[in-house]
Amino acid sequence: MDKAIYIAMTAGQNIMSAQAIHSNNLANANTSGFQADFAQARSMGVYYGDGHSTRAYAMTESPGTNFNHGALIETGRDLDVAIDSDGWLAVQAQDGREAFVRGGSLRVSPTGQLLTGNNLPVMGEGGPIAIPPFDKLTLGADGTITIQPEGQAAGVLAVVDRMKLVRPDYKDLQKGPDGLVSRKDGQEQEPEPRVRVQSGFLEGSNVDTVGELTQIMALARQYEVNIKLMKTVDENSQAATSLLKSS
Template sequence: MDKALFIAMTGAKHNMLAQANRANNLANLSTTGFRADFEQARSMGVYYGDGQPTRAYAMTESPRADFTQGPMNATNNPLDAAIQGQGFFAVQAPDGTEAYTRAGNFAVDANGMLRTMNGLPVLGAGGPINIPENEKVQIGADGTISIVGQGQGPEAMVDVGQLKLVNPDIQTIEKGDDGLFRQRDGEIAPAAVEVTVRGGMLEGSNVNAIDEFTQILSLARQYEMQVKLMKTAEENSTSSAQLLQMS
């Protein structure tokens, strides 16, 4: 079979994966703290022994996330928090490991544990954070959580915990299928005192809807081109077979 057919097939496969990636970005246009994903591919030569490659296939590589900060939206919810600049909130993933997120739309469950909107425990310096029943709660710029106990006055505000804020090198972290970030080496990132939090606000998704839609249209055109090339390769193969039959 014509080698061009396989070359076009790998290109079409990459275009499909890239479109799925861009569609996922659009689907998370309104997701708090979402980081858009880039698709990435490169040509990979095929070698048979010594010499130059006989042809080049398209090979999909690990995608990277866009770490540009999203828009800040005021909510006036005391349990909402947004990171200003670089950094992440530390949470406990379903498998019990530590992971990181930019989504700061927190809530307190029936047992007083602070959780993300996906139900993941929010971590502090000593593990998951528990918040007692209170009259008022606020999150400080350094992640400190303070409350006014039930029946107490404003002067009775006390600290009950502090969010674990981390700032790992973005070159060393990757996004998992669950949307959480982790360090590639599996190590736990240390707390970073330089990370700043803004209480009563949420960071929106950094997805640019116009750019994503434009990229989807461009990828669709590229996919059509690859399919046409596969069709041409098939027609050439058929014509060659007919010529051999006539000779």
């Protein structure tokens, strides 16, 4: 009896973990550049002592991330950028490591740092990009940052830096708990000069809202089945105990 209870209990627990993954995907359906996480379940046999495995538990895991591209959304804002094809924009994560994003809504801080919408420094050819005071800023298709220095004539332009654009192999990438994508080995990626950006656009989320909602509903039904199974096993156990006492 106890075996069935523990198996159903483990299944219910891992169904809740799968629900959390799909719910997070659905909650970020309108987050620019968000890439959905996969969820899968696999059996975990119990191998203790001699003999064969007597039961198998379920375990939910997130084996990877869906790196398909989202649709481009035109914003008309000069500092909104989307990355063409399979490229990425390099940023500096809060722990100092190099991470990658598919563009974003950039801004210049009061101290002149070029930051993403979640305040991560954008990497240039020699480190985080610092921009001097300017009257106008332009982003080139190759990531080059050109400014009209503050107080200068319209024809006076200066190239400040070039955003670090990379194209790593997807098999080398992983998404961390902070939602940022980085190399599995923790190393920095070499720039790829052929990567291009589109100014005035943002990449939308690649979340399939209908598919995620369907998965959430299916998991809810599976959870109910396992709860009912636990109740049924408990009732059978009580009935068996009652019979043993009466005998």
